[in-house]
Amino acid sequence: MNRATLDLWVGIFVAIGLGALLFLALKVGNLGATNVGETYLLQAKFDNIGGLKVRAAIKSSGVVVGRVSDIRFDPEAYVAVVAMRVDTRYKFPKDTFATINTSGLLGEQYIGFEVGGETEMLKEADFVKKTQSAVVLEKLISQFMFNKAAEEPGSKKK
Numbered sequence: 239m240n241r242a243t244l245d246l247w248v249g250i251f252v253a254i255g256l257g258a259l260l261f262l263a264l265k266v267g268n269l270g271a272t273n274v275g276e277t278y279l280l281q282a283k284f285d286n287i288g289g290l291k292v293r294a295a296i297k298s299s300g301v302v303v304g305r306v307s308d309i310r311f312d313p314e315a316y317v318a319v320v321a322m323r324v325d326t327r328y329k330f331p332k333d334t335f336a337t338i339n340t341s342g343l344l345g346e347q348y349i350g351f352e353v354g355g356e357t358e359m360l361k362e363a364d365f366v367k368k369t370q371s372a373v374v375l376e377k378l379i380s381q382f383m384f385n386k387a388a389e390e391p392g393s394k395k396k
Contacts, residue, residue: 277304279322287320288372290306291309294349298330320349322349
């Protein structure tokens with residue numbers, strides 16, 4: 239093999255390696271196009287979204303059915319309005335419950351859909367009426383600490 243051919247092959251392998259790194263970076267950052275098909279818009283209002291971010295997954299029974307497309311603050315109701323793009327293959331009843339969950343103890347946050355029993359389905363631009371805000375770990379810890387501090391020393395609960 240002459241020097242020019244060797245340099246060509248090295249260049250090809252470097253280009254393939256860089257392409258693979260770019261692909262992995264997009265997959266890890268949830269920036270890849272995962273919803274290739276048609277989607278429809280759903281919206282939900284939450285009192286506290288915690289660390290939920292745009293492009294966060296929407297899961298039902300552990301299966302990704304969509305992505306968060308926008309998060310905005312409603313200055314009249316003082317709540318966060320989350321816009322979600324759901325794959326048209328998946329239809330959800332009007333009484334679907336949307337919760338903000340965390341993968342593991344300190345993992346990324348996602349929206350979980352718990353399906354109800356209604357026969358009428360959500361349509362384009364509908365609001366998911368039943369929501370549960372994110373559980374903020376810091377709030378739970380502070381409530382626990384304040385409750386412990388409020389107990390009288392020497393009194394025993396039965």
